[in-house]
Amino acid sequence: MNKTGSATKVKLNSFDDLFGIEQPQSGIEQVQEIALTELHGFKEHPFKVLDDEKMQEMIESIREYGVLMPGIARPMKGGGYEIIAGHRRKYACEMVGLSTMPMFIRDYTDDEATIIMVDSNIQREDILPSEKSKAYRMKYDAMKHQGSKAGGLTLGELGEAAGESAKTVQRYIWISRLADELLDMVDTKKIGIIQAVDLSFLSEDAQQWVLAVIQETNVIITTQQSAMLKESDKKGELTLPMVRMLLEKEKTVERKVIIKAERINSYFPVTYSRKEIENIIYQLLDNWKNNQ
Known part of the structure; x- marks a missing residue:
């Protein structure tokens, strides 16, 4: 069976329904086989391409059946194509030893490409907090930039693709302001989400002070401590010695x-009685302490 030949006859309906993308006027679009060397990653792509167990499953699937779901890319001004959806599939194709990958080529604007890139990845179950925070920030900025063309913007609409509440989306957007090293600690659960939100309000200098103290002492920040750090920095009182204290x-x-x-x-x-027993025990302990 010719996998490439069959792929060129794919209808877009189910694919577009999956990502909420408008169909081209013809209703059908041809899939193109694009050289992997011509496919380039999305600028500031927030999702990591990891060689984990799920990637190995994808590699084995592509080795046996080929790429069943084409990726999406757009032409670049300097030549080649920018991947919008399909970064993991491209990596798997490279591991299998393929030289091309089936792609839908579409001329999306920067904002359209960003929104589709985020929505095509955000529903995965294994998304790290750092990935989600940066992705939501990118989508928020893109939708805000579209302005009236997007028909307004609410945080609820922003998280709709991932089934998350406005409050959750807001938290992720806040923690996108954290230094990368602190975000890594959120990924490894060294810092909790609530604490990360508090720390995201700190100045860049204050975040670096917190990072230095965590690295020195291996301390686990409590919600009370993060709240105190946030309040002290808001008042302009926070210093490195105070962070350490x-x-x-x-x-x-x-x-x-x-x-x-x-x-x-x-x-x-x-x-x-119970009270009498307790009083005697405390008296004996006081005597013991005084004699030490």
């Missing part, structure tokens, strides 16, 4: 000691 502050360690009833009963008559 806030993050290195000793936490109270909660300790729970259980004494079995039968052990207690061996020391006190049954006529003693």
Whole structure:
């Protein structure tokens, strides 16, 4: 069976329905086999192409069946094509040893290309917080730039493709302002999302101070600490020594000691109340402490 020949007869209806893309006037568009050397990554592409288990599954699928879903690209002014959707498929094709990849070539504007690029990736289950935050920021900027052409913009509409609430989208857009090193810590769960939102309001210098202290002490920032950092920086009071003091502050360690009833009963008559037993124990402990 000629995989390339069959691919050129693909109808766009199901593909466009998947990504919410308008169909060309003819209703049918030819798939083109484009040399991998002519395909270039999307500018500031926020999604990482990882050689993980899912990538290996894609490689094996392409090796056996070929590329079943063509990618999308647009012509570049200097020659070649900019990939809008299909970065992972291109990598898999390279690993298989193919020299070309089936693509839909469309002349999208920068804003249109950005929105399609984000929507074609944002629904994946394995998206990292750093990827999602940068992607939502790019889509937000593109939709805002479109202005009246987009019919207005709400955060709810922004997250609709991924089924996320306006509040969640807002949080991700906020943390896109974090330094890359801090975003990496959010990815590895070294910093929680709520704490990351607080830190995203810090100045660039303050973020670097926080990063330095985390790297020095390996501290885990609490919501209380992140809130204090945010408030101090808002007032213009935050300094590196203050960051160190806030993050290195000793936490109270909660300790729970259980004494079995039968052990207690061996020391006190049954006529003693619980309060009387506690008072005697505290008195004995005070005496022991004073004699140390």
